[in-house]
Amino acid sequence: MSRPSDSAGSGDPTDSVDTVGGPVLSVERLGVTSSRYSLVENVSLQIGAGERVGLIGESGSGKTLTALAILGLLPETLRASGSVRLRGADVDLVGASEHDLADIRGRLVSMVFQEPMTALNPTMRVGRQVAEVMLVHETVAGRQEADAAAVALLADVGLPEPAAVARAYPHQLSGGQRQRVVLAIALANNPALLICDEPTTALDVTVQALVLDLVTRGVTARDAALLFISHDLAVVATVCRRVLVMYGGVVVEAGPVEQILTAPRHRYTEGLVAASTIETTDAQGRLRTIRGSVPGHGRYPVGCVFANRCDAATSACEVEPPWVGESVDVGYACHHPVSSGGGVDA
């Protein structure tokens, strides 16, 4: 799945970072722990204005927890550590008070959820829900302006008859229409950062392409940073220019999309890329998979988290692999990376 409009993103991805104001989002050594387990460890990433960054991983790899930690929305049983700085916010979002966070959320950062069927309040008209987020942060003068702005936003996300949609209740809309409403809410206050958590997983393929296009256009028009969470490599390749691969709560590899998809270095990324194509098969003619399954929390191997499922694992992998690369945005953490030729480094 690719569209011409998105292949335009080429060249060094880091040159699009707005160096004047610094990165929009700067996450440093973010960790999430429950009372017993460490669920996310040492996640660092930076996103500049207008940059679209993907976060890939299997279910349970910590993608969504990372997003919730950035928003300060972790369940009360979990604790975050590290640092999350957002341009325009005076405070570190990790450990910020609920009052400060409420002011930041919806204004500087917003989020699109996976399940459009439950992301809207069934008892409120759609237009009111779009207007509400503007009224909360007083980005419009009053109720009438908010209502008018809501209709304009609904038109922006390509909903036909936006005025009629604004008067509708969520159950009167289809899944794709609802997800566009959710996107309209997320973009209402022109946030500096938009987080999308598998926004198209619940949609069928044709609607998926449309929503992805709207997300891309929405953030581009606002010069906003995008953190796009997905398990779908094709979707991430469509939307993003840079990608981080998560496994077992840690970032195992990061880099430009083309590089990750065509020349992965980490063994997990290699397996993930191989598993997502139907063009290559193994010796028995079966589709490629990664052997084993994602371990439960706390059952990851010591050292490299991927060691117990990795064909290249040796005793060296019992030690946590260091990050190899020029920055947190490009590099990998593997003792036996895939060489550019496809073999194993010494």
Added chain:
Amino acid sequence: MRARLFAHPGFVVGAVIVGAVVLMAAVSYVWTPYDPTFVDASSRLLSPSWSHPFGTDKFGRDVFSQILMGSRTTLFVGFVAVGVAAAVGVPLGIVSAMAPRYVDEPLMRGSDLLLAFPALLLAIMFSAVYGASTLTAMVAIGIASIPSFARVIRSGALQVMRQEYVLAARVAGRGPVAVGVRHVLPNVASLVIVQASVSFAIAVLAEAALSYLGLGTPPPTPSWGRMLQESQELLFVAPRLSVFPGAAIALAVLGFNLLGDGLRDVLDPRLEDQR
């Protein structure tokens, strides 16, 4: 919505019965065939006739007039008890569902404690302390109904809290109070209505029971419960005296239950496409 309400047989029957009770109460303010408290020794224990549709009791008071007047008490107790229970129970349930565990636990254990205490016993205690009156009895019944409100609303609110739109509201920067009032409360409103109708029926029954025990509405104010009590000693002489207030209580309770069920079915916007 209106069309669907009137297509719901339970709602229609319930609404007619509740409407009749309300109408009786309204009419009793302007007109009753006789003064319901007027004692006429010459016309004691008359059988139903054109001049006395439901007959007269042992003091010669007109039963039909008393039933009309008694409907006021029935509505009054329902509103007081449900009002007290909902005003405290609904916020308690929502707060309990939204608050961290160290707030939720004491609230719910406290409500368990209250739930374990029999409602009638509480009402008897209140009557002993503050004197027997309709109001004290009903405040007591209302207080005793708080836990059931709080629990039902809490469980509903917990379900709502798991929905992504609550998370979305927080992502939009909504504070906890706004989330509770604008996003959680409307989505548990149908539960509140159903619970209110059930509690209303229970309160009507409780008032009847307390009046029967002589702890509710004091004489001479007509009350269906006390009419039932007064008819007891004449059960074999004039059984109709217990039939009329008994039937009135049963019908009113049925009406409020049917009305609540109908409203629950119709008010839920999510069910709209399924019927």
